[in-house]
Amino acid sequence: MALQANAAAPRLAISGWAVSSPYGLGRQGFTQGLRSGLRAVAPVDAATWPVPYPEAGLIPGFDVRAVLGRKGTRSMDRVTGIAATTVGMLLDEYGTRLAADPERTGLVLGTSGSVQSIMDFTRDALTGDKPYLVDPARFPNTVMNCPAGASAIRHTLKGPNVTVSGGATTALLALQYASRLLRGGHGTALLAGAAEEFSVQRARLERVADHDGGEPQPLGEGAALFLLEEATAAREGGRPVLASVLGSRFRAFQDKGRAGAALERCVADVLADADAAPGDVELIVPGNPPGLLGKQEESALDGLTGNRLPVRSLVGDAGAASAAFQLAAALAEAESEPSLVDRLALITAADRDGTVGALLLRLA
Amino acid sequence: MSGAATPGRGGRGARHRVVVTGLGVVTSIGTGVDAFAAGLRAGRSGAKPIGAFDTTGFAHSNACEITDFDPAAWLTAQSPDDLGRAAQFAVAAARMAVADAGLTAQQVRDVRSLVSVGTTDGESRDLDHLTALQVAEGEDALDEVAARRVWPGRLSAGIVRELGLEDVETVTVPTACAAGNYAVGYGYDAISSGDVEMALCGGADALCRKTFTGFYRLGTIAPDVCRPFDADRQGILTGEGSGILLMESLESALARGARIYAEVLGYGLSCDASHPVAPDRDSIARCITAAHRNAGIEATDVDFISAHGTGTRANDVTEVGAIRQVFGDTLPRTVSIKSMIGHTMGAASALASAACALALRDGFIPPTINHRSTDPECAVDCVPNEAVEAELRVVQNNGLAFGGNNAVLVLGKWEQAA
Numbered sequence: 057m058a059l060q061a062n063a064a065a066p067r068l069a070i071s072g073w074a075v076s077s078p079y080g081l082g083r084q085g086f087t088q089g090l091r092s093g094l095r096a097v098a099p100v101d102a103a104t105w106p107v108p109y110p111e112a113g114l115i116p117g118f119d120v121r122a123v124l125g126r127k128g129t130r131s132m133d134r135v136t137g138i139a140a141t142t143v144g145m146l147l148d149e150y151g152t153r154l155a156a157d158p159e160r161t162g163l164v165l166g167t168s169g170s171v172q173s174i175m176d177f178t179r180d181a182l183t184g185d186k187p188y189l190v191d192p193a194r195f196p197n198t199v200m201n202c203p204a205g206a207s208a209i210r211h212t213l214k215g216p217n218v219t220v221s222g223g224a225t226t227a228l229l230a231l232q233y234a235s236r237l238l239r240g241g242h243g244t245a246l247l248a249g250a251a252e253e254f255s256v257q258r259a260r261l262e263r264v265a266d267h268d269g270g271e272p273q274p275l276g277e278g279a280a281l282f283l284l285e286e287a288t289a290a291r292e293g294g295r296p297v298l299a300s301v302l303g304s305r306f307r308a309f310q311d312k313g314r315a316g317a318a319l320e321r322c323v324a325d326v327l328a329d330a331d332a333a334p335g336d337v338e339l340i341v342p343g344n345p346p347g348l349l350g351k352q353e354e355s356a357l358d359g360l361t362g363n364r365l366p367v368r369s370l371v372g373d374a375g376a377a378s379a380a381f382q383l384a385a386a387l388a389e390a391e392s393e394p395s396l397v398d399r400l401a402l403i404t405a406a407d408r409d410g411t412v413g414a415l416l417l418r419l420a
Numbered sequence: 421m422s423g424a425a426t427p428g429r430g431g432r433g434a435r436h437r438v439v440v441t442g443l444g445v446v447t448s449i450g451t452g453v454d455a456f457a458a459g460l461r462a463g464r465s466g467a468k469p470i471g472a473f474d475t476t477g478f479a480h481s482n483a484c485e486i487t488d489f490d491p492a493a494w495l496t497a498q499s500p501d502d503l504g505r506a507a508q509f510a511v512a513a514a515r516m517a518v519a520d521a522g523l524t525a526q527q528v529r530d531v532r533s534l535v536s537v538g539t540t541d542g543e544s545r546d547l548d549h550l551t552a553l554q555v556a557e558g559e560d561a562l563d564e565v566a567a568r569r570v571w572p573g574r575l576s577a578g579i580v581r582e583l584g585l586e587d588v589e590t591v592t593v594p595t596a597c598a599a600g601n602y603a604v605g606y607g608y609d610a611i612s613s614g615d616v617e618m619a620l621c622g623g624a625d626a627l628c629r630k631t632f633t634g635f636y637r638l639g640t641i642a643p644d645v646c647r648p649f650d651a652d653r654q655g656i657l658t659g660e661g662s663g664i665l666l667m668e669s670l671e672s673a674l675a676r677g678a679r680i681y682a683e684v685l686g687y688g689l690s691c692d693a694s695h696p697v698a699p700d701r702d703s704i705a706r707c708i709t710a711a712h713r714n715a716g717i718e719a720t721d722v723d724f725i726s727a728h729g730t731g732t733r734a735n736d737v738t739e740v741g742a743i744r745q746v747f748g749d750t751l752p753r754t755v756s757i758k759s760m761i762g763h764t765m766g767a768a769s770a771l772a773s774a775a776c777a778l779a780l781r782d783g784f785i786p787p788t789i790n791h792r793s794t795d796p797e798c799a800v801d802c803v804p805n806e807a808v809e810a811e812l813r814v815v816q817n818n819g820l821a822f823g824g825n826n827a828v829l830v831l832g833k834w835e836q837a838a
Binding site: 106192198236 | 475476477478497539540541542544547548550551552554555559562564567568570571572573574576577580581584585586587588589590591592593594595596599602606609610612613615629630631633634636637638688689690691692693694695696697703706710714821822823824825
C-alpha cells in the first residue's frame with residue numbers, strides 16, 4: 057500500500073490521454089507500434105525538409121489545415137497545430153463533462169516553442185523591402201506560449217494556462233507544475249504534457265548540440281497530453297483512473313559523470329516518498345539519451361528489475377515531447393497488459409543541460 | 421485588514437508562509453537592488469536609442485537597453501559563451517539575490533530548492549544572429565557556439581550550474597509577458613506546500629530584433645517614451661533585464677535571522693481563451709479575483725497596484741476596466757514601472773514583483789513617469805512622475821501576456837508579531 061508523503065494531499069490521477077506521434081494521430085497506432093517494436097523513424101524527403109539528417113520521426117502526412125480545418129489556422133505553425141490537435145483529441149473523449157467548467161480546466165504544456173517560426177519572422181524582417189514588413193499574424197508564433205494559448209482559444213480552456221520548458225525533462229516538469237496547481241486550488245482538471253515539432257531550423261541547431269561526440273540521433277516530433285485531476289473528481293465525472301501519480305523528483309548535476317548518481321537519488325527519493333521498494337517497480341520507461349548521459353541513466357536504474365520499454369529508438373529524439381511519449385508508452389503498455397494493474401511504473405529523463413527527473417505512477 | 425495575518429487561506433494544503441528575503445535585478449535603470457530602488461524612487465528612465473541591432477529603416481527606435489552589463493563579472497562556473505544574453509542576465513540576478521539574502525551558494529545547496537525562470541523570447545537574440553548569418557552567408561552558415569545555447573531550458577539551468585545546486589527542480593516558464601509572475605507563483609506553491617525550502621524565481625529577456633519588429637509592425641512601439649495611462653500614450657518601449665527573487669519559508673527566514681522584504685500572500689491565474697494578442701477585460705478581472713481569494717484578502721486591502729501597464733491604447737483601457745470591475749469606483753493607486761524600464765517581456769512581472777517588495781519594505785510607491793495628462797478612459801491615480809511615501813500593507817502585481825495568459829501576484833508587508 058503506497059502512502060502519500062503528505063497524507064493531507066489529495067491523490068492525483070491520470071484519467072485520460074491522447075497522443076500525436078510518428079505512428080500517426082491517436083492512441084491506437086502508438087500503442088500497436090510500440091508493442092510490436094515497429095520503428096517509426098523513416099527517411100526524410102529532402103525536397104520538403106532540407107535537413108542535415110537522413111531520417112526523422114515525423115507525424116505521417118501531418119498538415120495543420122488538413123487536420124484542423126481552415127478556420128483559425130491560416131497563420132498557425134506546426135508545433136501549435138500539433139498541440140491543438142492533441143488537446144482536441146483528449147477533449148473529444150472527455151470534453152462534454154469538462155466543458156461545463158472551463159474556468160477550472162486548464163493546460164500546462166511543455167514546449168520550447170518553434171525556432172522555425174522565430175527565425176522565419178526575423179528572416180522576413182531582414183529580407184523584406186522594409187525591416188518592419190513582416191506578417192503581424194505570425195508574430196504570436198514567435199512567442200513560446202503560442203501552442204498553449206492557441207489550444208486554449210480553440211478549445212475554450214479558461215483555467216490556468218502555463219508553458220514550461222526544460223529539455224528532455226520538460227514533460228515531467230509539466231506534470232509536476234500541473235500537480236502543484238491542482239494542490240494549490242488553482243483548477244480542478246488540467247491537461248498536462250508536451251509538444252515538439254520537426255523543422256529545418258530545429259534540425260540545423262540540434263545537429264551541432266552536445267551529442268557526447270557521437271552522431272546526432274534522428275529527431276522526432278509529436279505531442280502527448282494527459283488529463284490530470286483528483287481521483288475522486290475523475291470517478292465523479294465518470295472517467296477511469298488510468299494511473300495514480302505518486303510523485304516526481306528532480307535533481308541537477310555539474311558533470312555528466314554525476315548524472316547517474318543524481319538520477320539514482322531521484323528514484324530512491326520518489327520511491328521512499330511513496331513508501332515503495334525498488335522491487336515494486338514493474339515497468340521502467342527511460343529516456344535513453346545517447347552517449348555518456350544514456351550510460352549514466354542505465355547505471356542509475358541498475359538496481360531495478362522492472363521491464364524496460366524503449367521509446368526513443370523507435371520514434372526518435374522528440375525533444376521537449378520526449379518524456380511525454382515515455383509516459384504515454386507506460387499507459388499504452390498498461391492498457392494492453394492486465395498484469396500491470398496496481399503495479400508501479402517509473403519514467404526517467406536526463407538532460408544535457410544538467411538536470412534529471414523521475415516520475416512514479418501506480419498503474420490502474 | 422485581513423491580508424497579512426491569514427495568508428494563503430484560499431489554497432489548500434498551504435502550510436508554510438512564504439517570504440522574499442533576497443532580490444537580484446539587472447535593469448536599464450540600475451543593476452543591483454540598491455541602484456534599482458534608487459532608480460524607482462527617483463523616477464529614472466532607461467529609454468535610449470537602440471544599439472543592440474541595426475535599426476536602419478525604422479522611423480523610430482528607442483528601447484530601454486542595458487549598456488553597462490558585463491557577464492564576466494557574474495559568471496564563475498560558466499563561460500559567457502555558454503549562455504545567451506537572457507541567461508546571462510538571469511544568472512547575474514540570481515547571484516545577486518543569493519548575496520542580497522545574506523546567503524552563500526553553499527547554504528542554498530544545502531536545502532531542497534526550486535529554480536523557475538520566466539521568459540518571452542528565451543535566446544531569440546541569438547536566433548536573430550543565427551538567422552542573419554544564414555541570410556548573409558547562406559543556409560548552411562552556422563555559429564555553433566550560439567546554436568548550442570538557444571534552448572530556453574538554459575535560462576534556469578544556467579543558474580543551477582552557476583550556483584552548483586544539486587537538490588533542485590529546474591524549470592523555465594516561457595509564458596510570455598506574464599511569465600515572471602507565473603514563475604514566482606510557482607515558487608510560492610512549491611514552498612508553501614513544503615516541497616522545497618527555498619526558491620529562486622523570476623524572469624529574464626534580452627532585447628531582440630524579432631520582438632521589436634513584431635511590436636513595431638503592430639503599431640505599438642512608442643516613438644519616444646512609454647506613457648502608461650496618459651491621454652497621449654503611443655505604446656511600449658521594449659526593454660531587457662532580469663529580476664530574480666529569493667523566496668523561502670518564514671521558518672527558514674526567521675531561523676537564520678534574515679531580513680524580510682515582503683510576504684508572498686498568493687496569486688491567481690486565468691486564460692482569456694479568446695484572442696491571441698488582445699486582452700480580455702472579464703478574464704483579467706477573474707484573474708485578479710482569483711489572486712485575492714488565493715491570498716485571503718479583499719479588494720479593499722490592496723494599497724496599490726503595479727499594473728501590467730504597457731502604455732498601449734488597448735492594454736491600459738482594458739486593464740483599468742478589469743480593475744474597476746473588481747474594485748468598483750474606488751481604485752487604489754495604479755502605477756506602471758514600464759514607464760521607467762520599458763517592457764522587459766518575461767522579466768517584466770518579476771522586476772515589478774521586486775519593485776513591489778522594495779515598496780513594501782521602504783514605504784513608497786514608485787511613480788509612472790513621462791506622464792502629462794491622464795486619459796479619462798483609464799482614469800487612475802498613476803502616481804505621476806514622482807514617487808510618493810506611503811505606509812503599505814498589501815500590494816498587487818498584474819502580469820498579462822499574449823495568448824491571454826494572465827497572472828496576478830499579491831505581496832504583503834511582513835511584520836514580526838508584537
